[in-house]
Amino acid sequence: MEAEKNLYTVSVYTENNIGLLNRISAIFQRRHINIESLNTSASEIEGVSKFTIVVEITEDQMKKIIGQIEKQVEVIKAYFHKDEDTIYxxxxxxxxxxxxxxxxxxxxxxxxxxxxxxxxxxxxxxxxxxxxxxxxxxxxxxxxxxxxxxxxxxSGRIAVTKDAMEISKMLLAFNN
Missing domain, CATH: 3.30.70.1150 (ACT-like. Chain A, domain 2)
Structure with missing residues (x-):
């Protein structure tokens, strides 16, 4: 039986470097996964960018992709959430x-x-x-x-999580 696909909102916190968008989209492309929506913006922490990506895939695929994204040098942290866990x-x-x-x-x-x-x-x-x-x-x-x-x-989706995100504390430490 094939695993169930869900819509996931991926949040990727990064340093703002040229070429990173290409490398992140290539991670999805290599797996033949269509990006439904993509938005990049400043995050709540100065000097840190946030990518918001929407994809429809299985949870196993999602976990593997998060691992690949986090291997990128400029990526500070990546998360994924189901629709019910976000306000978008x-x-x-x-x-x-x-x-x-x-x-x-x-x-x-x-x-x-x-x-x-x-x-x-x-x-x-x-x-x-x-x-x-x-x-x-x-x-x-x-x-x-x-x-x-x-x-x-x-526009692409913009989203915040319903629960507090540890990234804020982590990014403050990163910035100091």
């Missing part, structure tokens, strides 16, 4: 023709019901921003597709 969001932007905002009452309702926010409006287009779970972003995309979307972009 995605953000997206939609660019839509301006006349629709004024002529289509339904678009106004969609914006209101989805808790999307109008970022900018000019004579040619308006831009909507939506943050939420992937399902919410996908629903809004489906609803707006009917009217025509000029441009669409979505």
């Amino acid at each position: 969001q995605e953000s997206c932007l939609f660019k839509i023709k301006s006349d629709l905002l004024f002529d289509e009452r339904q678009i106004q309702n969609i914006i209101k019901e989805s808790n999307a926010r109008i970022v900018t409006v000019n004579k040619d287009f308006f831009v909507l921003e939506k943050s939420g779970r992937r399902e919410e972003v996908e629903l809004l995309h489906r609803e707006l597709s009917v009217f025509g979307i000029l441009q669409f972009t979505r």
Whole structure:
């Protein structure tokens, strides 16, 4: 029987070095694992970056990959979590023709019901921003597709854990 695949959020705390992203993505590529989402940002500790990677794999595969990631010299620590152990969001932007905002009452309702926010409006287009779970972003995309979307972009997942993470203490020691 094949092991069950789960969606995992991987948090990798690193020094900010050129080429590390390529080496980390190569770890997944060698195993033919698709990265669903990838985000890099500053972490809570100055001078330390955080990669947030979402993959759908088995727990055994996940443990092996964490071991490989942690072998990278610049990696301080890597963790993996299931969805129920994290609080996560995605953000997206939609660019839509301006006349629709004024002529289509339904678009106004969609914006209101989805808790999307109008970022900018000019004579040619308006831009909507939506943050939420992937399902919410996908629903809004489906609803707006009917009217025509000029441009669409979505961020990778950003996430924090529900439980305290020992990394904060560890990173403080690393920084001192």
